[in-house]
Amino acid sequence: MKTGIYEIENNEYRAIIDHISVSELNVFAQAPKKYEWEYILGNRRPPSKSQEIGIMIHTYVLEPENWIKEYKVSSISDRRTVKGKEQAASEALQSEQLGIKFINQETYDRVRFAGDSLLSHPFVKEAEKSWKVESSMFWTDPDTQALCKGRTDAYVKDAFILDVKTTANAVKFPNSVTDYAYQRQVAYYIDGLVNASQGEVEVKEFYWATVETEAPYLSCVYKAAPNLIDIGRHEYKVLLNKFQKAKQSNTWPGLTTEVSEIDLPTWYKSSPLEMIKRGEEF
Numbered sequence: 087m088k089t090g091i092y093e094i095e096n097n098e099y100r101a102i103i104d105h106i107s108v109s110e111l112n113v114f115a116q117a118p119k120k121y122e123w124e125y126i127l128g129n130r131r132p133p134s135k136s137q138e139i140g141i142m143i144h145t146y147v148l149e150p151e152n153w154i155k156e157y158k159v160s161s162i163s164d165r166r167t168v169k170g171k172e173q174a175a176s177e178a179l180q181s182e183q184l185g186i187k188f189i190n191q192e193t194y195d196r197v198r199f200a201g202d203s204l205l206s207h208p209f210v211k212e213a214e215k216s217w218k219v220e221s222s223m224f225w226t227d228p229d230t231q232a233l234c235k236g237r238t239d240a241y242v243k244d245a246f247i248l249d250v251k252t253t254a255n256a257v258k259f260p261n262s263v264t265d266y267a268y269q270r271q272v273a274y275y276i277d278g279l280v281n282a283s284q285g286e287v288e289v290k291e292f293y294w295a296t297v298e299t300e301a302p303y304l305s306c307v308y309k310a311a312p313n314l315i316d317i318g319r320h321e322y323k324v325l326l327n328k329f330q331k332a333k334q335s336n337t338w339p340g341l342t343t344e345v346s347e348i349d350l351p352t353w354y355k356s357s358p359l360e361m362i363k364r365g366e367e368f
Contacts, residue, residue: 087224087235091282096237099222105235108274111325112267114332121329122338139196139299140252142189146201147210147250148219148239157197160188196299203303204250210295210307216242223275223282230326236278246291247275252299256306259296268294269318270325272310277319 087102103125106114114121123129133141146153160177164170180186189197204210217240224235240248249271253259263269276289292310297303332338 089225089282089284090223091279091287092222092224093220094222096220099235099237102224102235105224105233106326106329107235107237108271108322111274111322111329112270114329115267115325117340118328118332118338119340126338136252136299139193142193142197143200143204143252143297143299144239144250146197147204156185157187157189157194159191159194162188199301200252200297200299200303200305203305204295204297207295207305207307209293210248210305213240213242213246213248217248218243223278225278225281227277227323227326228281229323230330232326232330234274234278234281234326236275236282238275238279241279241287241289244288244290246293247272247279247289248293248295249275251294251296253296254298254300256296256298256304259294259306259308263314267318267321269310269314270322271318273315273318274322276315 087105110121110125113124124131142153142157145156158180160173162170162173162177165174177186177188181188205214219240220237221241222235222237224233226232227234238247239250242248251259251262253262272292276292279287279289292315294308294310295305296308297305
């Protein structure tokens with residue numbers, strides 16, 4: 087793909103495998119062998135149930151017209167009956183021919199309630215007026231010459247990128263940033279949008295719009311700090327450099343062959359050790 091921002095479907099975006107996404111780069115960070123297994127040899131894992139809920143909420147919030155077309159509530163009440171088997175056959179045909187995904191009423195309601203909660207947030211409601219959603223970016227990293235790609239949930243030109251995240255607890259979402267290396271995604275997308283637009287789009291800030299997937303479906307918006315972006319940029323640049331070397335040599339090592347020692351973290355050890363020093367019983 088030539089450098090640029092494209093309005094293409096997600097399946098088309100995912101099919102372009104000569105460019106690396108930040109999620110793929112994070113897999114590479116775990117172990118190059120894992121990246122090779124999933125993305126070169128084609129053994130991609132199917133999404134988990136929680137990820138499927140997240141995908142549906144994304145569609146409901148960002149592409150409501152696709153939500154209406156793609157998702158329907160299943161009418162099957164009992165697959166063991168003649169009527170249930172007929173309904174199952176009909177839904178299977180519609181899925182194959184029309185791409186309709188049938189879900190149960192409970193899942194449909196969860197997606198709708200979570201999506202409505204997010205869309206009612208004042209920041210998201212204002213962003214919705216001028217955002218561009220599901221834009222696919224392709225660019226060449228200027229420092230490593232790696233071919234890169236990214237797909238933003240939404241962005242407002244010359245303002246910010248908005249990423250929709252589903253979570254079990256919106257209050258604890260900040261903990262997920264380091265757990266899932268979201269700092270890399272932030273910097274990757276900011277740089278990607280600027281590079282893919284060849285300087286025509288400026289990105290000043292990055293926000294996460296988070297929503298819980300269980301009642302009462304609380305939502306919250308977080309902003310990425312400048313220091314977080316700088317650290318994320320350094321991390322992904324280091325990884326891209328390692329990735330380029332692995333790609334050029336076609337060498338995809340696994341985990342270290344050295345024996346590693348595990349100790350308890352300081353925060354865990356301190357309290358029991360103090361109790362031992364005082365001669366206290368557990």
